[in-house]
Amino acid sequence: MTTQRCGFTVVELMVGLVVAGTVLTLAGRVVAEAAVGAHRIVDSRRSFDSISVGRRWLSGAFRSLQVGRDRDDSFGGGADQIEFTARLQQPSGWFAAERLRIARHGSALIAVTSADTISLFKGVRQFEAHYLLRGGERSEWLRGWYSPSTAPVAIRLVIGWHSGAADTLLLVVGGRG
Numbered sequence: 001m002t003t004q005r006c007g008f009t010v011v012e013l014m015v016g017l018v019v020a021g022t023v024l025t026l027a028g029r030v031v032a033e034a035a036v037g038a039h040r041i042v043d044s045r046r047s048f049d050s051i052s053v054g055r056r057w058l059s060g061a062f063r064s065l066q067v068g069r070d071r072d073d074s075f076g077g078g079a080d081q082i083e084f085t086a087r088l089q090q091p092s093g094w095f096a097a098e099r100l101r102i103a104r105h106g107s108a109l110i111a112v113t114s115a116d117t118i119s120l121f122k123g124v125r126q127f128e129a130h131y132l133l134r135g136g137e138r139s140e141w142l143r144g145w146y147s148p149s150t151a152p153v154a155i156r157l158v159i160g161w162h163s164g165a166a167d168t169l170l171l172v173v174g175g176r177g
Contacts, residue, residue, distance in 0.1 A: 054109070054120035055169060058157075061086040061100060061111070062171040068149035072099060075151040078144045079128050080104065084151065088113070103127070107162065126160030 008016075064087040067075045076083045081103040087095045101112045102120075104127040111118040131145040131152035145152050157169040 051121060057111070057118065057120060058102075058169065059171055061088065062155060062173050064088070064095070065151055065174045066097060067147070067151045073097075074146075074148040076146045077129055077131055077152075077155070079130075082129055082155070102129075109159065121159065123162045124159055125162045126158070126166075128158045130156040130158070132156070 065075070066073050066085045066087065073085045074083075081101065083099070083101045085097050085099050088098045088100075090096050098113045098115075103110065103112075104124055107122065107124055108119050109121040109124045109127055111120055130141040130143060132154040133140040133142055133152065135153055141156060142152070151173045154173055155171045157167075157171065159167045159169065161167070
């Protein structure tokens, strides 16, 4: 007569626990790596959004640039700083003429108005501005522009990032471009 066995032996239970522990450990590592990847994606998206907002703000400021209308509407720009007057949207929703200075401050590109300092881009290692004298095949880019009555056709901003990458932004000035 044979006896029927019920249950598991201690060895079978131990093997089952080791296999289950290994599977759970590997699953935990996969979940942790997925979480790190998700955080990287979120950080990249925030950085992209921030850069997009800065580009839109700069584009709007240069499109609304005013020169020679009032006594403080001169345009001045060097390789590392730009000053001009633009019509900026106010918190109340209206647009008003404001004097701007765009320059690098530490590792940020900022725009300074009479009432506020706006951080346009973070992580900036280098900033250089060039000014387009006229359009066409004989166009010239200048390193400086100082005039109480005129502005360049366009402005080229070369931005070097701490990551080693670089961007070139071409911004059309008002109705000139």
